[in-house]
Amino acid sequence: MSDDLIRLSAADLASKLASGEVSSVEATKAHLDRIASVDKDVHAFLHVSEAALQTAAEIDAKRKAGEKLGPLAGVPIAIKDVLCTSDMPSTSGSKILEGWVPPYDATVVAKLRAADLVPLGKTNMDEFAMGSSTEFSAYGPTHNPWNLDRIPGGSGGGSAAAVAAFEAPLALGSDTGGSIRQPGAVTGTVGVKPTYGSVSRYGAIALASSLDQVGPVSRTVLDSALLHDVIKGHDKRDSTSLRDEWPSFADAATAGLAPGSLQGVKIGIVKELNGDGFQQGVKARFADAVALLTSAGAEIVEVSAPSFEYAISAYYLILPAEASSNLAKFDSVRFGLRVNPEGGGTVEQVMSATREQGFGPEVKRRIILGTYALSAGYYDAYYGSAQKVRTLVQRDFARMFDEVDILLSPSAPTTAFPIGEKIDDPLAMYLNDLTTIPANLAGIPGMSIPMGLADEDGLPTGIQLMAPAREDARLYTYGAALEQLFEQSWGHTLISKAPSLSASEQSAATEGVV
Amino acid sequence: MPDPRRGPNRLGAMSEITREQVEHLAGLARIALTPDEIEKLTGELGHIVDSIAKVQEVAGQDVPATSHPIPLSNVFRDDVVGETLTQEQALAGAPEHDGSRFKVSAILGEEQ
Amino acid sequence: MAARPELMDYDKALEMFEPVVGFEVHVELSTKTKMFSDAPNEFGGEPNTNITPVDLGLPGSLPVVNGQAVKYAISLGLALGCSIAPTSRFARKNYFYPDLAKNYQISQSDEPIAFEGSVEVEMPDGTLFTVPVERAHMEEDAGKLTHVGGSTGRIQGAEYSLVDYNRAGVPLVEIVTHPIIGAEHLAPELGAAYVETIRDIVRGLGISEAKMERGNLRCDANISLRPRGQEKLGTRTETKNVNSFRAVERAIRYEIQRQAAILAAGGSITQETRHWHEDTGRTSAGRPKSDADDYRYFPEPDLLPVEPSLELIDELRAALPESPAVMRTRLKAEWGFTDLEFQDVKNAGLLGEIVETVSAGSSPQAARKWWTGEIARLANAAGPEVEASSLVTPQQVAELITLIDSGELTDRLARQVLEGVIAGEGSPSEVVEKRGLKVVSDDGALIAAIDDALAAQPDVLAKIRDGKVQAAGAVIGAVMKAMKGQADAARVRELVLERAQA
Structure with missing residues (x-):
């Protein structure tokens, strides 16, 4: 029973909860048991909530009392540690915030609570969301449920792995340059980066303010849509929050399941996002996907975005610049770690010692890079130029979307690589986000859904859909349609082929072969 | 000690990042980097900067800068008092305080 | 070196x-x-x-x-x-x-x-x-x-x-x-x-x-x-x-x-x-x-540009008060101060106080006299950092001047009232009440005191009757003393001359 419960989609679990067939306590307990059983190996969680069962019981009581509850009421959810939670530590994967419990909830967390979801705990991530592998977490790496020796992607490897390992049906992530989509791709799950400003950033510990966006992580497109419906909307505490009235994304996803939903849809394949350096298995699955779409009546055109060649460079100037400033607040005065140099010291020395010991190597690298990009005499050449590239990227997107309804690319250039392989090669690590970065620069929505397993290593690949700003609904419609198309062609869901990870099947998991 | 400026980078160009620069940047960023870290970062930063410096190639005078992905303006708040933190909440996460204020060690130099 | x-x-x-x-x-x-x-x-x-x-x-x-x-x-x-x-x-x-x-x-x-x-x-x-x-x-x-x-x-x-x-x-x-x-x-x-x-x-x-x-x-x-x-x-x-x-x-x-x-x-x-x-x-x-002063300015990514509409700017422009320079020219004319008087007020930083005192009903000259005179003196006496404006409010000064104008207070009494106000004893009227400083305006009491004084100084009485009016000063002084200062000297003078002829 409990194993069945953890394998349900959030939508299916929600309907069993609504019908009374299952209680939230049962569902929550099943997931807590799963965490207890597999998270020693996966390490998706940094903290497991002690209040989850209590919260679930309260929701069950409300339901019993006949209160009208939201569509996801009683469904457990994992929360990326970048988000502030007033009842759990919020560390953003950093030693400098070890044990810090914020006096407030992030707006998205408050929305989860208001919608009666059950927070299960906080998920692991690269320190301050800087990374593509979760290896830069100060609390140790997360392991990919498909192969525990491989990375789960990053920065939100914890959320993706939690969902892939059936430790939670849903999770929240944050995506600054691909931190939701790339982990989705390499763990065989679904992840969405919404339109910039459609989900509040208040209470999301900032990495790069003009790029960060909170979004859903799940195993199905519909589940992401349901979660997106919970967290979307204007927040007066976030100046960059949009006032748009958003359509129901769940309805949009359901619409995609109708026969012929891809008929006549114009789909652009971005030339620059599917070339050299992409793993053979990824390219093969992408070609399969294009063929499937064609057979479903979609019109495929190749489009080109010349500026994308410069996007990753612009990104690695804008992100470190904003991050160097956002992370200045970690100074040992008001919260977090304090390190006193031997024999004491001035406040400057205390701050410097704290930041030296409290930050990991990637965070220091990016802070120094960002400080450089903003410093006098370099601003125009680096930060200023990068902001101009951003304009060019937006123009390229605008031009392409004049021609097509939606853009497609692989979500990541490779499948999950072995833990440790790229940790000492920052430039190689940075290339993992090649495909996802342009959407963040332009503020447009992007989604990754499972695209099948690569022939050479049997590991998941992902396909990325991109839509114009504010057209998140398109992602859900066409994403759901494509997901259905894939599953019909495979005869199963991709995640059903993931190793079970139960204690007795440990050896199978480490082989990572399906 | 080898002069880091002389190390050829991956693209074969000369890195423009010097050890002194990294030390200066670490000072600005208040990170007490160890000599080893400075050494390592000098090389890495050189590589990174060389590979991202290409943004200048397309950043023409005629291209405006984009600082916000979705253009908005005039986002204001009404001048109405809201909820504040209690003193206890404010100090809860402080490494050191005197019961009402945050405590820091002596400040070198003058008031800013 | x-x-x-x-x-x-x-x-x-x-x-x-x-x-x-x-x-x-x-x-x-x-x-x-x-x-x-x-x-x-x-x-x-x-x-x-x-x-x-x-x-x-x-x-x-x-x-x-x-x-x-x-x-x-x-x-x-x-x-x-x-x-x-x-x-x-x-x-x-x-x-x-x-x-x-x-x-x-x-x-x-x-x-x-x-x-x-x-x-x-x-x-x-x-x-x-x-x-x-x-x-x-x-x-x-x-x-x-x-x-x-x-x-x-x-x-x-x-x-x-x-x-x-x-x-x-x-x-x-x-x-x-x-x-x-x-x-x-x-x-x-x-x-x-x-x-x-x-x-x-x-x-x-x-x-x-x-x-x-x-x-x-x-x-x-x-x-x-x-x-x-x-x-x-x-x-x-x-x-x-x-x-x-x-x-x-x-x-x-x-x-x-x-x-x-x-x-x-x-x-x-x-x-x-x-x-x-x-x-x-x-x-x-x-x-x-x-x-080291490298502040690394960059556009605040958490905030959006401020783009005020022309309508808003015009609205705010229309609501601007006159500039201090224009206001000073106007006030000088309205108040009828001499250059020197105006300069004194301005240098003492008391323009605003006088504006408010006048708008509370006082004459500009009376307001000037009290602010630059007694109040400034008291402020000075209280210490170099004490400003006149911190001692009393323009409303209190206006009330004081009203009491003087209506004859209820003499200047001398008004100074005592001011001290009381500054000491926090209440409004001028309250201080008058508490300290019992009201001018004696009961002619009966005054006439009795005048008759006593005239009787005590028959030589002065004779001089007044001879038309040497200035001699009345001695009698007035004696009467004011007898009344403990709580009398209007002008009224006393009138009554002295009247009684001398009686």
């Missing part, structure tokens, strides 16, 4: 060098909430209570601009004759300091809300001097540090410091002038007059308490000298901590004399921050300006 005089004689310094000054004035806006958070815009109370996660720079918190503060800033820009930028932006100024919660200050850099204006400043001799304003921009205040240990309570020698963030995020407008050339030997006076004018402007707009002693209005004075005939500006110093108009004047004078002594001896000026010490009347060297 041979000892050299620290200061050059002021006149000699002016002979050799031309002073160039410039000012950065910070004005705290009196909005209800802070610049970027909805915490109350109040400080000085229990530490770390008027704060939200935003003011404390907690991870995840985000700023939202106070629309009222923007309107205030636009009004101030317009009052300074500035252009209002069609698009202005917030920027982050990055530097580490424990009173700066985020370790960056949200300010404005190359796109300020207001730019290029000018302020007419009235010099002590009544002439007008035009101060060119470069810009006015919005920013947030920092928290407050208290240095503990060491002997002076100052930062040097302190063992540790304590931080209260109640002031963090208080809205500020910083007004920056261009270098001001041509004030010559009146440069110190110009400084004081400029800051006073800014105070009058912001008070007139009702956008700030503008009390220098409370730090609502803060001035940094930039001073440089150049040899006569030289085009290029000299190296400047930036003097901070000048917390009164008088301090601005003294600090500029001191810096001119100090810099002149150094330059004349062949030395050079270090570009640095200097601190004014009110007690010693000197400045001391602070932080040198250097490459």
